[in-house]
Each structure stands twice: as C-alpha cells, then as structure tokens.
Amino acid sequence: MQHRLIWFRDDxxxxxxxxxVAALKDDRPIRLSAVFLTANDDWSRFGYGANRLxxxxxxxxxxxxxxxxxxxxxxxxxxxxxxxQVKWLVEYCQTEEVTDxxxxxxxxxxxxxxDLDVVDLVQSNIKIHEFADRIMxxxxxxxxxxxxxxxxxTPFKKxxxxxxxxxxxxxxxxxxxxAKPSPxxxxxxxxxxxxxxxxxxxxxxxxxxxxxxxxxxxxxxxYESTRNSPSLSGTSRLSPYLARGLIxxxxxxxxxxxxxxxxxxxxxxxxxxxxxxxxxRDFYQHLLVGFPRLSKNKAFRANTxxxxxxxxxxxxxAWKNGSTGIPIVDAGMRELRETGWxxxxxxxxxxxxxxxxxxxxxRIGESYFMRxxxxxxxxxxxxxxxxxxxxxxxAAPYFRVFNPVSQSQTHDPHGSYLAKWIPSLTALExxxxxxxxxxxxxxNYPPPIVDxxxxxxxxxxxxxxxxx
Ligand SMILES: Cc1cc2nc3c(=O)[nH]c(=O)nc-3n(C[C@H](O)[C@H](O)[C@H](O)COP(=O)(O)OP(=O)(O)OC[C@H]3O[C@@H](n4cnc5c(N)ncnc54)[C@H](O)[C@@H]3O)c2cc1C
Numbered sequence: 001m002q003h004r005l006i007w008f009r010d011d012x013x014x015x016x017x018x019x020x021v022a023a024l025k026d027d028r029p030i031r032l033s034a035v036f037l038t039a040n041d042d043w044s045r046f047g048y049g050a051n052r053l054x055x056x057x058x059x060x061x062x063x064x065x066x067x068x069x070x071x072x073x074x075x076x077x078x079x080x081x082x083x084x085q086v087k088w089l090v091e092y093c094q095t096e097e098v099t100d101x102x103x104x105x106x107x108x109x110x111x112x113x114x115d116l117d118v119v120d121l122v123q124s125n126i127k128i129h130e131f132a133d134r135i136m137x138x139x140x141x142x143x144x145x146x147x148x149x150x151x152x153x154t155p156f157k158k159x160x161x162x163x164x165x166x167x168x169x170x171x172x173x174x175x176x177x178x179a180k181p182s183p184x185x186x187x188x189x190x191x192x193x194x195x196x197x198x199x200x201x202x203x204x205x206x207x208x209x210x211x212x213x214x215x216x217x218x219x220x221x222x223y224e225s226t227r228n229s230p231s232l233s234g235t236s237r238l239s240p241y242l243a244r245g246l247i248x249x250x251x252x253x254x255x256x257x258x259x260x261x262x263x264x265x266x267x268x269x270x271x272x273x274x275x276x277x278x279x280x281r282d283f284y285q286h287l288l289v290g291f292p293r294l295s296k297n298k299a300f301r302a303n304t305x306x307x308x309x310x311x312x313x314x315x316x317x318a319w320k321n322g323s324t325g326i327p328i329v330d331a332g333m334r335e336l337r338e339t340g341w342x343x344x345x346x347x348x349x350x351x352x353x354x355x356x357x358x359x360x361x362x363r364i365g366e367s368y369f370m371r372x373x374x375x376x377x378x379x380x381x382x383x384x385x386x387x388x389x390x391x392x393x394x395a396a397p398y399f400r401v402f403n404p405v406s407q408s409q410t411h412d413p414h415g416s417y418l419a420k421w422i423p424s425l426t427a428l429e430x431x432x433x434x435x436x437x438x439x440x441x442x443x444n445y446p447p448p449i450v451d452x453x454x455x456x457x458x459x460x461x462x463x464x465x466x467x468x
C-alpha cells in the first residue's frame with residue numbers, strides 16, 4: 001500500500017492546497033500522514049518573533065482538527081534546524097515506508113537548499129511531488145526575452161498578465177475522501193505567548209475565508225480610493241492569512257473574479273489595484289529565486305553596501321518605541337508593537353524615516369519588522385525595506401524622500417489614526433496633530449528627534465555621493 005506523506009510549511013490549510021489535493025487524489029487504499037517540522041534555532045537566527053510563532057501555533061491547532069476529520073495522521077515535530085528536518089524526514093520515510101512525499105515550494109535560499117537536500121537523499125526510493133502553491137505563477141515562468149528574472153515591476157507585471165492568461169489558475173477542489181477521523185494531533189507548544197495582542201486575527205482557514213469574502217464584497221471596489229488611508233479599513237488585512245497560508249492567492253483571485261464576473265485583466269481600475277498587490281507579492285517571491293543574495297542580508301544594489309549608516313542607538317530605540325516625536329512614525333511603530341501589523345502606507349513612512357532621516361541601515365528595520373509582524377515574510381519584508389531604503393530593485397528613487405508630516409496630512413487628514421495610537425494628541429485640533437511642535441498647547445509628547453529638512457538633505461547627499 002502506498003504511504004503518502006504531506007509536509008506542511010507556510011501553507012496551513014486544507015482547501016486549495018496543491019500538495020494536499022494531489023496527495024488525496026486516488027481511489028486505491030493509501031496511508032496518509034502529514035507533518036509540520038519546526039527549526040527553532042534556524043528560525044531564531046532568521047529573526048522569526050514570538051508573534052509569528054505563537055500565531056502559527058494557533059493555526060496549527062485548527063489545521064490539526066481539519067486533518068483529523070480527513071482521517072490524516074498529523075504530527076508537529078519540534079526540531080532545531082533545517083539539517084535536523086532533513087535527517088528526520090529521511091529516517092521517517094525509511095522506518096514508515098513512505099512511498100511519496102508531497103510539499104509546496106518555498107523560495108528563500110535556506111529553504112530551497114533544504115528541499116534540494118531532502119530530494120537528494122530520499123529520491124531513489126521515494127517519489128517527490130512538489131508544487132508552486134504560494135505564488136500564482138512559478139518562479140522561472142515569468143522571465144525577460146533574454147531569460148532573465150525581471151528586476152523592474154511594471155514589465156514583470158505585463159509578462160505576468162500575459163502568462164496568467166495561458167495557464168489554469170482556478171483553486172483546486174479537495175477530492176472527496178472517505179476515511180474515519182483520526183485522533184487530533186497533540187504536541188508541546190512552539191511558543192507560549194505572543195509579544196502583541198493577536199486576539200483579533202482569524203486562526204482557522206474557515207474564519208480567514210470569511211474575512212476574504214467580507215473584503216471582496218465590501219472592500220474590493222473601493223480599494224483604490226481607500227487603500228492609503230490608515231484610519232480606514234481600506235485594505236484587506238489578509239496578509240497574515242496569505243503569509244501563513246490559511247488562504248491562497250488563487251482563492252483571492254477566484255473570489256474577486258466571481259464578484260466581478262470577469263477575468264482579472266478586464267477588471268476596472270478600482271479593483272485591479274488590489275490584484276496589483278497580489279502581483280507585487282509574486283514579484284518579490286520571484287526575486288528571491290532570481291537573486292539569492294536577497295536571502296543573505298545583502299542589498300540588491302551592491303554599491304549601496306558602502307553607505308556609512310549612522311545607526312545611532314538612541315535614535316533606533318526611539319524609532320522602535322514610537323517616541324521619535326514624529327506622530328505618523330510613532331503611531332505606526334505603536335500599532336506594530338501592539339497588534340503585530342501595520343498599514344502599508346505607514347510601513348513605507350516608518351521605513352523611509354529610519355533609513356533616510358535617521359540614516360540607519362535598512363537591515364535593522366527589516367529584522368525589527370520580522371520580530372513583530374504576524375505576516376512576516378522574507379520576500380515582501382526585504383522587498384519593502386529595500387524599496388524604502390533605495391537599495392533594492394525598482395526602489396524608491398533616492399531623492400524622493402517621504403516627508404512624514406505631509407504623508408500624514410495627506411493620508412490621515414483628520415489625524416484619527418494618529419490619535420488612536422497616540423492618545424495625548426487628542427488634546428490638539430486635527431490640523432496640529434501631524435506636527436505637534438507647531439502648536440502652543442502643551443501635551444505629553446516628545447519633540448522631534450531630528451530636523452526633517454536637514455536630515456532629508458543629508459540622506460540625499462549620501463546617496464548622491466554613492467552615484468559618483
Ligand atoms: C517596509 C515594508 C515591510 C513589509 N513587510 C511585509 C511582510 O513581512 N509581509 C507581507 O506580507 N507584506 C509586507 N509588506 C507589504 C505590505 O505592507 C503588506 O503586505 C500589507 O500592508 C498587508 O496589508 P493587507 O493585507 O491589508 O494588504 P492589501 O493591500 O489588501 O493587499 C493584498 C495582499 O497583497 C500582498 N501585498 C500587498 N502589498 C504588498 C507589497 N508591497 N509587497 C508584497 N506583497 C504585498 C499581501 O499579501 C496583502 O495581504 C511590507 C511593506 C513594507 C513597505
């Protein structure tokens with residue numbers, strides 16, 4: 001009898017899971033097992049924080065119940081490293097006579113190497129079934145005419161849209177599978193507590209799908225006009241579910257297409273704007289494959305490695321604590337620490353403030369985000385940081401430094417996002433909340449740690465010198 005092992009990673013769902021669906025496709029009697037392997041020491045080296053691990057733990061508990069209903073024996077195995085994962089898999093496959101191993105691909109350099117090692121070691125006896133599931137189009141499937149990875153988003157998107165028309169991208173249906181429920185897996189927790197309050201996040205794929213449906217119904221058609229306002233629920237807030245794999249990008253697109261009754265390439269601009277973000281998501285994963293140095297703490301633009309970052313400890317602490325005296329930056333950093341999430345516009349503002357106004361190395365911000373974000377994901381996080389720091393591919397031009405005060409005035413005109421995270425600002429009229437130092441009212445809030453005008457010019461000069 002075949003013994004099929006499904007190896008779960010950041011794809012913690014049963015619906016539209018390429019590896020699981022493929023493993024379940026068979027009428028013959030088969031033995032089905034599933035496993036999730038941790039790599040505690042490696043993950044701590046990569047900076048995965050308690051928020052991500054605690055959240056993963058909650059999601060695994062709900063996945064365990066779904067798998068038990070499908071009659072699949074599931075176990076969570078606590079290991080220290082990817083090396084141990086490889087050893088564990090090789091041994092397990094041997095002792096349990098596994099005939100087929102199913103998994104969905106990951107694109108960071110360490111994960112890819114680990115998967116190659118597994119394939120190398122077990123291949124002669126075991127059939128490997130691996131799938132592109134995290135992204136819409138396989139990395140390597142969207143290349144330039146010269147067969148290179150794209151480094152600029154717009155031509156990538158054009159090619160991506162042409163290619164998607166040629167493939168099937170509908171979600172997979174779980175084959176009907178009749179088996180007696182298996183016992184629900186038990187394991188010692190991956191992590192006992194989070195650093196932020198994560199109680200508002202969906203922890204099961206069913207709840208995550210409900211959130212997706214709510215967004216599609218109520219938010220998709222106004223996305224373009226509301227996406228940049230941090231005080232509105234103008235974006236989907238689905239990133240934790242996409243990052244940990246409670247939902248798939250295929251499901252997102254299928255639901256959007258069902259609402260609008262047309263394929264994405266015929267979407268009106270308001271709704272296409274959201275699809276554009278899903279394409280950015282793919283772009284950053286493709287970049288990880290095309291440019292492995294991105295997984296190794298290296299700048300995409302090699303010449304920016306010579307920047308002499310100031311990395312002033314007091315500035316960094318103020319930035320992390322949300323006490324820089326620049327309200328939009330502090331509000332974002334407090335939102336991050338308290339909830340494990342931050343609005344995209346504010347992510348860009350705090351990242352530019354750290355890397356440009358404070359002239360601190362983008363890697364400091366990247367790893368701090370990695371520690372707190374529930375949606376932490378190397379591709380998107382590294383992409384976002386290197387974009388903001390002008391060290392990345394297709395990055396913000398170095399001379400276009402965001403002014404955090406005008407960003408705040410434009411995107412939070414009533415100062416309600418600011419007041420939510422910095423309650424002392426409610427004592428000020430809305431117009432003064434963006435720059436409290438211009439008000440005569442005394443409030444409990446620090447003065448700015450840096451002059452925005454001179455620090456902006458300093459950053460521009462540093463980057464200009466680099467060009468010479
Ligand atoms: C400095 C910085 C760091 C970031 N770190 C991460 C991270 O670790 N993980 C992460 O998922 N996103 C990251 N982003 C991208 C983006 O901020 C979040 O994906 C977005 O805020 C999530 O909110 P949402 O689900 O409401 O997004 P929506 O606007 O509703 O977008 C839908 C989905 O598209 C994807 N997406 C949206 N914007 C981007 C983007 N710019 N790049 C890649 N994918 C995107 C996300 O999966 C998101 O859930 C980062 C951005 C910046 C500027």
